[in-house]
Amino acid sequence: MRRPLSFVTLLVLLVGYAIMPGTASSHREAPLIGNDPQADNTDLYAFVSPDAPDTVTMIASYIPFEDPAGGPNFYRFGDSVLYEIKIDNNGDGVEDITYQFRFTSQVVNPNTFLYATGPITALDSPNRNMYQTYTVTRIENGKTVFTAGPMRTMYDNIGPASTPNYGGNGSGIYEFRQADGLVGRVFAGQTDDPFFLDLRVFDLLYGGNLSEAGTDSLAGFNVHSIAIQVPKSSLKASSPIIGIWATASRPATTTRASGTEASTGSFVQVSRLGMPLVNEVVIPVGQKDKWNGSIPSGDGQFLSYVTDPEVPKLLQLVYGIQAPATPRNDLVQVFLTGVPGLNQPAGVKASEMLRLNTDILPTASPARLGVLAADIQGFPNGRRLTDDVIDITLQAAVGVLGGVKTSLGDGVDRNDVAFRTTFPYLAFPHSGGNPWKLNPNPPKGH
Amino acid sequence: MRRLFTPSTIVSIAIIAAVAAMVAVANWRDVRRSRAVFSRPLASGTRGAGTKREDLSARIVDVRARVAARPDDIGLAVTLADALVRQTRITGNTGLAIEAEAALTRALVADPGNYDANRELGSLLLSQHRFREAVSAGEKNRDARPYDAINYGIIGDGHLELGEYDQAFAAFDKMMSLRPSAASYARVAYARELQGNLTGAVESMTLAADATAPEDAEALAWHHAQVGDLYLRLGKLHEADAAYVASSHAFPGHPFAMTGYARLLAARGERSSALALLQELAKTAPTPDLAARTGDLLESLGRHDEAERQYALAESGWRVDAPEPKNLARFLAEHDRKIPEAVAIAEKAASERRDIFTEDALAWAYFKAGRLSAAREAIAQALRTGSKDADIHAHAKAIEAATGQAAAR
Numbered sequence: 001m002r003r004p005l006s007f008v009t010l011l012v013l014l015v016g017y018a019i020m021p022g023t024a025s026s027h028r029e030a031p032l033i034g035n036d037p038q039a040d041n042t043d044l045y046a047f048v049s050p051d052a053p054d055t056v057t058m059i060a061s062y063i064p065f066e067d068p069a070g071g072p073n074f075y076r077f078g079d080s081v082l083y084e085i086k087i088d089n090n091g092d093g094v095e096d097i098t099y100q101f102r103f104t105s106q107v108v109n110p111n112t113f114l115y116a117t118g119p120i121t122a123l124d125s126p127n128r129n130m131y132q133t134y135t136v137t138r139i140e141n142g143k144t145v146f147t148a149g150p151m152r153t154m155y156d157n158i159g160p161a162s163t164p165n166y167g168g169n170g171s172g173i174y175e176f177r178q179a180d181g182l183v184g185r186v187f188a189g190q191t192d193d194p195f196f197l198d199l200r201v202f203d204l205l206y207g208g209n210l211s212e213a214g215t216d217s218l219a220g221f222n223v224h225s226i227a228i229q230v231p232k233s234s235l236k237a238s239s240p241i242i243g244i245w246a247t248a249s250r251p252a253t254t255t256r257a258s259g260t261e262a263s264t265g266s267f268v269q270v271s272r273l274g275m276p277l278v279n280e281v282v283i284p285v286g287q288k289d290k291w292n293g294s295i296p297s298g299d300g301q302f303l304s305y306v307t308d309p310e311v312p313k314l315l316q317l318v319y320g321i322q323a324p325a326t327p328r329n330d331l332v333q334v335f336l337t338g339v340p341g342l343n344q345p346a347g348v349k350a351s352e353m354l355r356l357n358t359d360i361l362p363t364a365s366p367a368r369l370g371v372l373a374a375d376i377q378g379f380p381n382g383r384r385l386t387d388d389v390i391d392i393t394l395q396a397a398v399g400v401l402g403g404v405k406t407s408l409g410d411g412v413d414r415n416d417v418a419f420r421t422t423f424p425y426l427a428f429p430h431s432g433g434n435p436w437k438l439n440p441n442p443p444k445g446h
Numbered sequence: 447m448r449r450l451f452t453p454s455t456i457v458s459i460a461i462i463a464a465v466a467a468m469v470a471v472a473n474w475r476d477v478r479r480s481r482a483v484f485s486r487p488l489a490s491g492t493r494g495a496g497t498k499r500e501d502l503s504a505r506i507v508d509v510r511a512r513v514a515a516r517p518d519d520i521g522l523a524v525t526l527a528d529a530l531v532r533q534t535r536i537t538g539n540t541g542l543a544i545e546a547e548a549a550l551t552r553a554l555v556a557d558p559g560n561y562d563a564n565r566e567l568g569s570l571l572l573s574q575h576r577f578r579e580a581v582s583a584g585e586k587n588r589d590a591r592p593y594d595a596i597n598y599g600i601i602g603d604g605h606l607e608l609g610e611y612d613q614a615f616a617a618f619d620k621m622m623s624l625r626p627s628a629a630s631y632a633r634v635a636y637a638r639e640l641q642g643n644l645t646g647a648v649e650s651m652t653l654a655a656d657a658t659a660p661e662d663a664e665a666l667a668w669h670h671a672q673v674g675d676l677y678l679r680l681g682k683l684h685e686a687d688a689a690y691v692a693s694s695h696a697f698p699g700h701p702f703a704m705t706g707y708a709r710l711l712a713a714r715g716e717r718s719s720a721l722a723l724l725q726e727l728a729k730t731a732p733t734p735d736l737a738a739r740t741g742d743l744l745e746s747l748g749r750h751d752e753a754e755r756q757y758a759l760a761e762s763g764w765r766v767d768a769p770e771p772k773n774l775a776r777f778l779a780e781h782d783r784k785i786p787e788a789v790a791i792a793e794k795a796a797s798e799r800r801d802i803f804t805e806d807a808l809a810w811a812y813f814k815a816g817r818l819s820a821a822r823e824a825i826a827q828a829l830r831t832g833s834k835d836a837d838i839h840a841h842a843k844a845i846e847a848a849t850g851q852a853a854a855r
Contacts, residue, residue, distance in 0.1 A: 029603075030629060030668070030669075031532075031662070032599050033489045033490070033565075034492070034659060035489075035662075036628070065493050250653075253649065253653065254622070255619055255637035289593035289595065292625075293593070293624065
């Protein structure tokens with residue numbers, strides 16, 4: 001029997017999809033608490049290039065704990081993130097030069113989520129289904145002086161089937177000519193995580209096992225890194241000492257955008273990194289959000305966390321170890337001003353950044369304890385990949401710069417894989433075809 | 447071989463412990479947290495706390511057992527509550543929020559000032575539609591940590607659901623100025639949508655998807671599904687399709703993606719396929735809303751008796767859905783069932799919150815009850831933000847037409 005068209009059916013014919021009620025039935029409950037690995041700057045390095053001593057190499061890494069076999073949502077730089085490396089070359093705490101990096105995701109075949117549709121044997125292989133292009137822009141005192149690109153990121157190390165002979169089919173290194181006519185080099189893409197430490201130093205009070213200290217918590221993990229190498233002469237001003245920090249920013253949107261216009265406001269800084277461990281160890285938990293949005297020239301507000309640090313006081317309170325007298329001007333030099341005669345610019349304004357004296361030439365055999373081992377090319381004069389910043393910072397905290405003798409450390413002295421000897425120096429990313437890498441804390445010996 | 451406890455190792459361990467102690471003590475100093483040795487809270491979607499369906503279920507089973515053994519461990523309670531809030535979204539099981547609250551409340555007894563637990567409680571109050579309490583909790587947490595953008599999200603969500611849009615939008619803008627993130631982009635997108643700016647909403651929701659961690663599969667799926675819904679409203683079916691596919695790729699069978707895709711299929715005239723999809727979803731996440739949608743599809747296919755069964759299911763479901771009485775009111779009015787009761791329920795709901803959807807339910811109940819001037823008043827309120835919501839506009843049109851007819855008589 002044929003039923004007459006009901007009211008609802010008529011409505012369907014007339015307005016289509018709108019018939020299903022209840023689209024506004026419940027409130028949205030958008031996810032609230034999450035993290036933002038694409039804008040999470042894990043480490044910053046800056047050093048005079050060992051094989052090209054008239055240049056400086058700067059490296060910033062993002063996306064912590066990349067599981068090498070992390071498909072199907074493979075890691076990439078944020079398309080909407082503004083990545084910046086900033087340089088202060090006169091010690092006033094304000095950037096004079098900025099390198100900006102902007103990424104754009106590209107898809108060859110939008111009908112598949114596969115990263116590779118066949119073996120990738122070149123950066124521009126048609127089998128590389130998802131890739132990113134990027135540009136490098138240099139800004140001097142607020143003015144753009146050039147933009148280079150688009151270039152392609154180095155592809156991820158998926159495994160021997162998708163990315164055979166990794167590293168042998170294109171390096172991902174590009175040269176670019178600056179406005180001053182000098183040539184720079186740049187790399188962006190997946191690499192091994194160059195940092196090495198036992199992360200449990202931050203976790204022990206929550207139930208960690210102290211007897212296991214000495215394992216590199218980051219062994220086997222990858223990150224995404226941006227590396228740039230430019231002639232010293234295009235970075236420094238009258239002083240050879242430059243201050244370097246990296247930021248990540250996201251564009252703000254506003255609720256009141258009128259009409260149908262999409263409006264995106266200015267960029268808001270969501271991460272900041274100069275010296276290692278500052279956010280983890282120096283800045284208290286309740287101040288971290290404030291710190292990530294702050295700028296070096298305003299660092300006076302955080303000064304007391306450096307001059308009057310908790311660590312030595314706790315040592316004295318809990319373990320009876322004598323704390324050095326405060327204020328800790330030795331730590332102010334390490335974290336905020338640079339050390340006089342080494343990497344402190346004249347008339348420096350106390351502000352947290354990595355300070356590098358570009359006149360100090362590379363040492364043939366770098367010492368892992370850097371300046372503490374009389375190797376003045378190393379940390380805290382800039383930071384090389386091999387510098388053991390955990391041990392150096394722990395030793396500085398108990399007053400080694402004031403003459404205290406100590407051999408403190410976390411038991412992890414070097415990276416799990418060897419660094420390369422040429423730009424970008426970072427080790428190749430761990431392959432997704434390596435099953436033990438899935439273990440976040442692999443046993444010692446690997 | 448290295449000896450385990452040389453004097454230098456002991457000093458090292460002492461230093462290492464002190465570094466960790468500093469972090470904990472700084473936290474304690476801020477909010478007077480307990481000195482007891484507790485677990486660190488693990489938010490869903492962060493490392494080690496994936497939000498794929500199987501990850502969430504496994505974590506809940508595991509942490510539930512640990513909470514039972516250590517009910518005073520506040521970190522564990524926060525971890526459990528956070529996972530349960532996520533699970534609520536993909537199962538529609540609102541009872542989980544009650545379990546989460548119980549765990550948090552128990553743990554907070556020993557340490558009432560714990561920041562992480564109080565912040566989690568704020569988001570849980572939202573989940574339970576206790577919006578006024580959520581605003582208060584958010585304000586208290588904001589005073590403790592004024593730079594934590596999350597608190598403004600809780601405050602804004604609460605105001606928004608209460609219909610206090612100016613305060614809500616101000617909170618979202620503040621949240622954004624502190625930290626653009628997936629959470630703040632999604633909220634700005636919804637604010638734009640409520641004001642009728644769908645293009646701007648797509649822009650901000652797309653940024654939310656882009657800013658979501660790949661480990662947070664559930665949130666990724668949620669954001670993509672929202673992008674799909676917005677494209678659907680704009681009539682861009684191709685783009686909507688791609689967004690729902692991306693959502694399903696991140697989290698197979700996410701209820702928001704499946705419901706949205708069913709709407710897309712219906713819009714293309716593929717109503718049988720849409721029905722099959724909703725029936726599939728009913729196996730994992732049955733809700734009154736889903737039953738009502740299924741009923742409407744069945745009705746449109748001429749399967750009247752089956753539709754009626756779904757409507758009965760929806761009605762009985764919504765009768766016990768205490769947090770959202772307006773849904774029942776709206777459903778009753780929409781389907782011409784028990785109109786006096788619909789009016790009473792909607793009036794009660796509107797005495798507690800004046801958001802545009804409650805106003806719309808009230809307007810439609812009045813309309814069906816023949817109370818035209820009250821309906822006009824309420825629908826004007828429902829239209830006040832400039833939303834382009836198709837249902838609100840359909841109701842407004844009907845009320846306007848009836849008003850015209852009444853005037854002509």
